[in-house]
Amino acid sequence: MRYIERIIDSEVRERLSVSGAVVIRGPKWCGKTTSAKRVAKSVLEMQNPDLQDNYFELANTKPSLLLEGEKPRLIDEWQIAPRLWNAVRHSVDQISRPAIYILTGSATPVEDDTLHSGVGRFSFINMKPMTLFESGESNGTISLSDLLGGKRDIDGIRTDLTYEETAFSLCRGGWPGAIKLSGPKALRIPMSYLELLCESDISKVDGVSRNPTLTRAILRSYARHISTVSSNKALYEDIRANYAEVSEVTLADYINTLKKLYVIEEIEAWSPNIRSKTSIRTASKKSMVDPSLAAAALNCSPKELMLDANTYGLLFENLVSRDLSVYVSSIGGSLKHYRDRFGLECDNVIHFHNGKYALVETKLGGSRIKEAEKHLLKLKKLIKDNQPILGDPEFLMVITATDMAYKTQNGVFVVPIGCLKN
Numbered sequence: 001m002r003y004i005e006r007i008i009d010s011e012v013r014e015r016l017s018v019s020g021a022v023v024i025r026g027p028k029w030c031g032k033t034t035s036a037k038r039v040a041k042s043v044l045e046m047q048n049p050d051l052q053d054n055y056f057e058l059a060n061t062k063p064s065l066l067l068e069g070e071k072p073r074l075i076d077e078w079q080i081a082p083r084l085w086n087a088v089r090h091s092v093d094q095i096s097r098p099a100i101y102i103l104t105g106s107a108t109p110v111e112d113d114t115l116h117s118g119v120g121r122f123s124f125i126n127m128k129p130m131t132l133f134e135s136g137e138s139n140g141t142i143s144l145s146d147l148l149g150g151k152r153d154i155d156g157i158r159t160d161l162t163y164e165e166t167a168f169s170l171c172r173g174g175w176p177g178a179i180k181l182s183g184p185k186a187l188r189i190p191m192s193y194l195e196l197l198c199e200s201d202i203s204k205v206d207g208v209s210r211n212p213t214l215t216r217a218i219l220r221s222y223a224r225h226i227s228t229v230s231s232n233k234a235l236y237e238d239i240r241a242n243y244a245e246v247s248e249v250t251l252a253d254y255i256n257t258l259k260k261l262y263v264i265e266e267i268e269a270w271s272p273n274i275r276s277k278t279s280i281r282t283a284s285k286k287s288m289v290d291p292s293l294a295a296a297a298l299n300c301s302p303k304e305l306m307l308d309a310n311t312y313g314l315l316f317e318n319l320v321s322r323d324l325s326v327y328v329s330s331i332g333g334s335l336k337h338y339r340d341r342f343g344l345e346c347d348n349v350i351h352f353h354n355g356k357y358a359l360v361e362t363k364l365g366g367s368r369i370k371e372a373e374k375h376l377l378k379l380k381k382l383i384k385d386n387q388p389i390l391g392d393p394e395f396l397m398v399i400t401a402t403d404m405a406y407k408t409q410n411g412v413f414v415v416p417i418g419c420l421k422n
Contacts, residue, residue: 019123020092021101026127042069063087079109129174140421161418167302173292190292223294227317270336291318327422
C-alpha cells in the first residue's frame, strides 16, 4: 500500500541528524509507527502480544538487551516499560553520536522520580492526525511559508473542497486508517477510537480504574465547549446534571488523563502585554487533537453538523487549529490564541521564535468574513498603539470553508482551508 508522506517526516530526519534519540508523541492511530519505520533500521514493538511479557521482564532486569539491533532502532510504545527511558539515555551517552534511537508513545508515562531528564539526549516531536493537505483534500496552492516570504498574490485561487466535503472530512478526521476508506466505514474509525478510549485506554494509561460512562459524558461536555475558553467549572456543571456525586477533583483527574493520552490538546493564550494584565484572559482554548473526536462524542454526522451552523463553526475552528498547528510547527512557529475581557479576540496567533507573528481568524462561511476582518484590524491597531515594539503582524488572515481566496481592500487574506499548506 502506498505510503502517504507526512509533514513531520522531514523533521524526524533532521532531528535524527543532530540528536541521539528522537521521541515522537501523539495519539494512537495517527501514524507515528509508520513514519518512524521509514527511517528505522530495526524495530522493537512493545505491544507485540506474543512477546510483551518477555519484553517487560527484560526491561526491568536487563533493558540493554532490548536496545540491541541496527541503529537507528525504533522502540514503539516505549512507555509500556518506562525503565527503557533510562536505558536509552545511558546508551546515548555511551555511544555518543546522532541517530541511535527513535521512541514512539501514545501516552505520557506514569510519573516516576527515577526517570532522568532527557535534556541534551532526546529531541521531541509531536504528531497529530493528517492535515487536509496530507490527506490530499487541500490542494496546497497557498503556502504559509510563501506568505511569510512575501509571495502574496492569492486572488482567484480556488479549491474543489466543498462545504459538504469539509463536514465529512471533519467528522472522519485525519486518521490514516479512515482516509483510506469511504462513506460510513470511514466515519466509524473515530467512533471506534472513542469506544476504545472510554472502555480501555482511560484506565490502562496509569492502572487507575475509571468509569467508561463518565468518560463519555466528560468528552461530550468538552466537545460542547470546543474552541471556547470556558472554564472547567462549566464542564463540572454539565456533568453534575447527571452525575451529582462527581467532584471537581475527579473531573480534573479525567481531563488530565485525556491530556496524557494526547486526546485533549488545549491552545495556550498569547499575552503580548498590550493591555493591562487584568484585561488579558490567559485561559487556554479548549481543543481536541482531531475534530472527529468531538463530532463522535456528540454523535454528530456530517449531515447533522451542516444543519447546526453554530456547532459546525466551533468544530471547524478545531479543524483549522489542527492543521495550522502542524503547518506552523514545521516552519518554526507555535499556535496560540488571544481573547480579552473587552471582547476582542483572535482565534489563532501564529508566533515565531524570532518574534514575528501573524493573526488568523476562522469563519465557516462568507457571511462573517467582514466581522473577522474587523477583529483582526482592531487587534492590529491595539498592538501598534500600545506595544509598538512588537511591530506589525506579518499578515492578517481569515480561514474559511469557502471555495475562493482573495485579499480584501484592507489587506486581509481570505483563504479556504482547502487551499492551505505549510
